Amino acid sequence: xxxxxxxxxxxxxxxxxxxxxxxxxxxxxxxxxxxxxxxxxxxxxxxxxxxxxxxxxxxxxxxxxxxxxxxxxxxxxxxxxxxxxxxxxxxxxxxxxxxxxxxxxxxxxxxxxxxxxxxxxxxxxxxxxxxxxxxxxxxxxxxxxxxxxxxxxxxxxxxxxxxxxxxxxxxxxxxxxxxxxxxxxxxxxxxxxxxxxxxxxxxxxxxxxxxxxxxxxxxxxxxxxxxxxxxxxxxxxxxxxxxxxxxxxxxxxxxxxxxxxxxxxxxxxxxxxxxxxxxxxx
Numbered sequence: 001x002x003x004x005x006x007x008x009x010x011x012x013x014x015x016x017x018x019x020x021x022x023x024x025x026x027x028x029x030x031x032x033x034x035x036x037x038x039x040x041x042x043x044x045x046x047x048x049x050x051x052x053x054x055x056x057x058x059x060x061x062x063x064x065x066x067x068x069x070x071x072x073x074x075x076x077x078x079x080x081x082x083x084x085x086x087x088x089x090x091x092x093x094x095x096x097x098x099x100x101x102x103x104x105x106x107x108x109x110x111x112x113x114x115x116x117x118x119x120x121x122x123x124x125x126x127x128x129x130x131x132x133x134x135x136x137x138x139x140x141x142x143x144x145x146x147x148x149x150x151x152x153x154x155x156x157x158x159x160x161x162x163x164x165x166x167x168x169x170x171x172x173x174x175x176x177x178x179x180x181x182x183x184x185x186x187x188x189x190x191x192x193x194x195x196x197x198x199x200x201x202x203x204x205x206x207x208x209x210x211x212x213x214x215x216x217x218x219x220x221x222x223x224x225x226x227x228x229x230x231x232x233x234x235x236x237x238x239x240x241x242x243x244x245x246x247x248x249x250x251x252x253x254x255x256x257x258x259x260x261x262x263x264x265x266x267x268x269x270x271x272x273x274x275x276x277x278x279x280x281x282x
């Protein structure tokens with residue numbers, strides 16, 4: 001929400017999404033949340049437990065990568081982590097986010113921490129959201145919601161393969177050290193293909209789409225044509241699903257678009273299949 005001074009042009013409001021960077025105010029806001037949630041930990045454990053100490057030792061050894069025999073205090077550990085998050089490369093804030101969300105001692109607070117961090121990432125106009133405890137480069141709440149909804153929809157056992165493809169697509173897109181955009185696209189479209197196979201028993205997307213109607217799932221002809229074209233792009237001689245003379249020219253924007261689009265289609269197919277009483281999916 002814009003402040004009074006921003007609404008009346010006394011201070012400049014942010015209008016550009018932060019990509020490949022996080023400014024100082026964003027880093028501080030995220031750091032404050034990290035610290036605040038650490039202070040909440042004792043409320044979720046018995047008095048005989050020491051969750052903050054255990055978390056600090058984990059941060060010291062696994063995040064800061066320091067010798068455990070040199071560990072000193074909780075306060076010193078958080079000072080080191082603070083310096084890295086605020087003063088090192090911008091992505092260290094993202095690394096620490098993922099680290100805390102994966103830490104076993106933070107488990108009682110992980111859902112609320114992820115939700116609160118996402119609100120801050122959105123408020124600070126960053127091009128990133130937390131999805132399945134990974135920092136993923138998506139620009140809008142709609143994209144984030146589509147991906148998260150598909151993951152939630154695909155939690156039952158018959159849909160484990162679909163969910164696996166989506167998670168793999170996320171991981172390849174979210175890898176800040178070595179993102180693999182072509183294979184992220186491949187996994188996104190494979191999630192759709194896996195979903196279609198569950199409905200039609202046909203393993204090839206282009207062949208499965210026309211068979212949806214016979215399974216009781218009705219797709220508008222325009223949508224059918226669009227998905228055939230999209231599949232054709234991924235499968236042509238220079239596409240992402242087959243070997244080519246040169247690596248496919250797929251950028252982050254394309255990989256994000258495919259992940260969000262395929263996720264939304266997967267959710268639609270799941271709902272439509274259940275309404276049509278497709279065996280195994282009701």
